[in-house]
Structures are given as structure tokens and as C-alpha cells.
Amino acid sequence: MNKRNTVQRTLVLEAVRALKCHATADEIYQLIVQRHPDISKATVYRNLNLLSEQGEIKRREVPGGADRYDHQVSDHYHARCTACGRVFDVNMAYIADLAQRIQDTHGFAFTGHDIMFKGVCPECQQK
Amino acid sequence: MNKRNTVQRTLVLEAVRALKCHATADEIYQLIVQRHPDISKATVYRNLNLLSEQGEIKRREVPGGADRYDHQVSDHYHARCTACGRVFDVNMAYIADLAQRIQDTHGFAFTGHDIMFKGVCPECQQK
């Protein structure tokens, strides 16, 4: 392991876990800055990338919005509210063999998939 | 209809249809500029948005890359090559009732879904 354990890296990991679900890099930065005003946003981005590569956290790329970072690394699906933009977990079994339903792969080597549901969250429905 | 038929709007629509699949705004702009050097990139973006709203074309938001515009507006799934970033159509039946498999919707009003497969395209596999 040529990675060092820095205070900042620990702070980022703790922040992702504290925010629990789908926080953006900025939200994570804002949380840390409250107690550690000297941290740089670049450091937050760097460590989010590093922790994602190491498998400590999982990056969820959201179409039409900032990437989100999930303390929960297991495969599961998400729903995005088209009104407020927030991302929610979806309570549905992961379809591990989904790629096998593809009729003609044209030689493409599939490694995984994501499903993103769209809709309106309960809060936004009331507005 | 309070929309006017402008030359530029027609050019954008024709370009999307000419490029057939999944062109980015920039690729569309580059094609039009060849013959119409005075068109502005802002106009291309504006008309891509307008045509998408009108249902003439379909915007495909790609995680981690520029939006792509599809002349084919029917629902279907896509695969993104993690090496070159290109987006391909996937030959698989659309699962219209997928949202019904969700066990607990928590009051979320689902309107649709997208599936994005990940993998490596044949060309990139040879490198």
C-alpha cells in the first residue's frame, strides 16, 4: 500500500458515512468545513476518488447532476426526483443476470449496469 | 404554438437525424458549422433543448459525459464503453413494468427508468 493515512482522508470517509446517503462532493465539503475550516475542496475531491477506487465508498454518477457518494457499496438501484434532484435508494432486488437478456451483444464485453428510476418524491408531490 | 420555424432550428434537427445516434451537442455543432459558419453554439444548445421538449428528438443524459441527442425517441437501453466513452444502443426489450417490481415505493411517483450498461466495446478490447 503506497497510500498514507491522512487526517483529511479520514474526515472525508467519516463525512460520507455520516451523511449516509448520496451526498454530493459539495455537501461533504460543507460538512467538513464546519469543524475543519482549512480543508480544501480539492482535497475532498481527491479523497472521494481515492476512497472510491479502494472500494471504501461508491461513486454514483447521476445523469444531469453532480456525482454522489454512497457509504453503501453494495449494488442497488436508485431513483431521482425530477423536481428536487435528490437521489433515493430503491427497494428492489438487484438483477445480476440482466445483461444476459441482451439479444445481440455485438461483441461488447459487459461488466455491469445501473438502473435509474425517474419520478417525483413525496415531498415534491405536495407542492 | 408560439414557436417560430427558424433556419437554425431546422438545421439542428436535420443534424441530429443525419448523425443518427447519440451525438453530443458539440458534434452536432461541428457538423452544422461546416456549411453554416455563422451559427452559434448557444443556438445549437437552445434548439436541442426545445426539440427535446417538443419530442422531436430525445436527450440521453450520460453519467460522466456530455449529454447526447438521439433521433430515435422510442424507449430503449444503452451501453457505455468505459474505455472510449461512446454510447451504443442495446438490443434488449424494454421492460415497461419494471417499476412494479419495487417492493416499497415510499410514496414515490415513478414516471420511467433508464438502464445503462457498462462494458468495453469491441474496438477498445483490441487495444
Place this chain on the structure above:
DNA sequence: TCATATCGTGATATACGTTATCAATAAGGA
């Protein structure tokens, strides 16, 4: 414990895709 190599940091510039602004232009109805 200390020295040292180098990894990580903070500050900032830059990249990229997209939207906002605004004066000038042009589409389409009267």
C-alpha cells in the same frame, strides 16, 4: 529518534459542458 524520500495538501488555475444575459435580428400575424 532522526533523516529522507515522496505522498498529500491547499490554493489556484484550468477544463469542460451548459445556461444566462442582452442588444440586434428576423419570423409571422395584422
Place this chain on the structure above:
DNA sequence: TCCTTATTGATAACGTATATCACGATATGA
């Protein structure tokens, strides 16, 4: 034809993310 106003082109601004680089911190070996 004129008039209203949607649309344009040019450019600034925006949001997200990465690149750069001098300085500081960390882990390892002596």
C-alpha cells in the same frame, strides 16, 4: 407593409471536476 416579440449571435457566467505546483506531512529505514 409594419409591429410585436421569439430567436439569434457573442460572450459572460456558472457548476462540477481535474491539473498544477510549491509547501507540508507521513511512513519507513538507519
